Amino acid sequence: MRVLLGSGGFRTPERVALLCTTMRSFFGAMDRLLFLPYALHDHDGYVQALLERGLNAGYTLEGIHRFPNPQRAIAQASAIYVGGGNTFRLLDTLYRLDLLDAIRDRVQQGTPYLGISAGSNVACPTIKTTNDMPIVQPASFNALGLVPFQINPHYFDGQIHVRAGEELVPHFGETREERIREFHEMNPTPVVGLWEAGLLRIEGAEVHLLGAAARLFRRGEAPQELSPGSRLDFLLQAR
Amino acid sequence: MRVLLGSGGFRTPERVALLCTTMRSFFGAMDRLLFLPYALHDHDGYVQALLERGLNAGYTLEGIHRFPNPQRAIAQASAIYVGGGNTFRLLDTLYRLDLLDAIRDRVQQGTPYLGISAGSNVACPTIKTTNDMPIVQPASFNALGLVPFQINPHYFDGQIHVRAGEELVPHFGETREERIREFHEMNPTPVVGLWEAGLLRIEGAEVHLLGAAARLFRRGEAPQELSPGSRLDFLLQAR
Numbered sequence: 152m153r154v155l156l157g158s159g160g161f162r163t164p165e166r167v168a169l170l171c172t173t174m175r176s177f178f179g180a181m182d183r184l185l186f187l188p189y190a191l192h193d194h195d196g197y198v199q200a201l202l203e204r205g206l207n208a209g210y211t212l213e214g215i216h217r218f219p220n221p222q223r224a225i226a227q228a229s230a231i232y233v234g235g236g237n238t239f240r241l242l243d244t245l246y247r248l249d250l251l252d253a254i255r256d257r258v259q260q261g262t263p264y265l266g267i268s269a270g271s272n273v274a275c276p277t278i279k280t281t282n283d284m285p286i287v288q289p290a291s292f293n294a295l296g297l298v299p300f301q302i303n304p305h306y307f308d309g310q311i312h313v314r315a316g317e318e319l320v321p322h323f324g325e326t327r328e329e330r331i332r333e334f335h336e337m338n339p340t341p342v343v344g345l346w347e348a349g350l351l352r353i354e355g356a357e358v359h360l361l362g363a364a365a366r367l368f369r370r371g372e373a374p375q376e377l378s379p380g381s382r383l384d385f386l387l388q389a390r
Numbered sequence: 391m392r393v394l395l396g397s398g399g400f401r402t403p404e405r406v407a408l409l410c411t412t413m414r415s416f417f418g419a420m421d422r423l424l425f426l427p428y429a430l431h432d433h434d435g436y437v438q439a440l441l442e443r444g445l446n447a448g449y450t451l452e453g454i455h456r457f458p459n460p461q462r463a464i465a466q467a468s469a470i471y472v473g474g475g476n477t478f479r480l481l482d483t484l485y486r487l488d489l490l491d492a493i494r495d496r497v498q499q500g501t502p503y504l505g506i507s508a509g510s511n512v513a514c515p516t517i518k519t520t521n522d523m524p525i526v527q528p529a530s531f532n533a534l535g536l537v538p539f540q541i542n543p544h545y546f547d548g549q550i551h552v553r554a555g556e557e558l559v560p561h562f563g564e565t566r567e568e569r570i571r572e573f574h575e576m577n578p579t580p581v582v583g584l585w586e587a588g589l590l591r592i593e594g595a596e597v598h599l600l601g602a603a604a605r606l607f608r609r610g611e612a613p614q615e616l617s618p619g620s621r622l623d624f625l626l627q628a629r
Binding site: 330 | 398401431475476517518519520521522524525527530547548549551552553554558561563564569573575576586
């Protein structure tokens with residue numbers, strides 16, 4: 152199995168360059184990636200924006216929304232790229248079009264899968280560690296389960312600060328760490344908090360962390376810091 | 391109907407004082423409030439923390455988790471106070487204990503309802519404008535519908551900033567405004583973005599905004615700024 156999962160926040164030239172280099176190395180010499188834009192409302196606009204920002208890494212992106220039969224598009228794809236946006240909308244669409252089994256089958260047979268942000272959330276057992284607003288109710292929170300752990304994309308540390316007039320003031324909503332602790336009050340699955348621009352590259356039994364640090368949360372244990380460049384093969388033995 | 395809905399973030403002495411003054415005026419001369427701590431995991435600890443922080447405004451808080459029959463506790467309550475925490479856990483518990491109809495009936499008969507943060511989210515038609523992590527899947531996103539509009543609690547403006555070492559750096563996740571625009575791509579209901587420490591006091595046909603500003607989002611229209619102290623009776627005519 153070959154899966155590349157990104158946190159999101161690829162908004163600086165350095166981050167775009169890292170993502171593109173990694174995509175070239177991951178996908179190799181193929182021409183076309185089947186792109187799933189379902190996390191955003193404007194599908195054509197999404198494909199266009201990725202091309203303009205260079206986030207296609209030189210590959211041709213074929214938007215699945217342009218295919219008359221999306222199940223067949225999955226069955227015939229040589230690579231699958233699932234973009235970010237709203238995770239609930241993405242998963243709801245995958246259920247409505249009955250694409251979850253098709254994607255899971257292809258990836259288990261070796262078709263490479265790239266997910267960014269919401270596209271990483273749906274690669275996990277459930278979407279219960281997304282940061283997104285639940286704007287639509289999917290049939291279930293269960294997702295593709297390509298990996299046995301949860302990812303919290305766009306991870307950050309501590310309280311957030313927000314603009315109030317000219318200054319930045321602390322905001323008292325739950326921190327990301329508090330939210331993940333609440334997840335573990337209800338669920339046993341380990342959670343990887345992946346800082347923006349971070350990537351997990353999973354190939355067979357190997358897991359590499361690239362681009363940014365991460366923090367691993369296990370129920371009932373102190374969080375563990377993970378450095379970019381480190382091997383995280385043990386994550387595939389997660390419960 | 392008498393409903394008081396708070397944004398959350400009552401973490402400074404001035405904000406606690408405002409909340410308590412408003413609670414005294416809203417609940418009046420009664421002794422006891424029935425408190426629903428279901429949004430947090432530790433129910434006894436929650437009641438204790440509210441007392442320590444003075445967020446009971448001098449009233450006795452009776453935790454519903456201490457009653458053998460929570461439906462009967464609702465039926466006999468003279469006032470209902472639903473605390474914050476995780477909105478998905480709160481709504482899931484309300485469904486599992488079959489309390490939604492009981493609460494709705496009592497409030498429609500005149501029992502005053504106070505909701506803070508998650509307690510405000512569940513007073514809306516759905517929980518689709520919560521900020522919380524979906525740590526558990528409730529039977530439905532449909533909620534109490536005490537008011538005909540949505541609230542986004544802990545509202546703030548623009549990009550967030552997060553700590554990276556010693557400095558605050560911008561974070562590239564969706565802004566709150568982008569999330570609410572995505573809600574309106576899927577749903578028509580107006581959304582009140584309520585800044586921290588803000589309160590909506592609804593009595594009969596009157597709606598008063600207290601404590602902080604708010605921003606009203608209607609599908610397809612420019613957002614509208616709402617000032618503390620203003621009357622928002624028109625919100626009750628929301629679709």
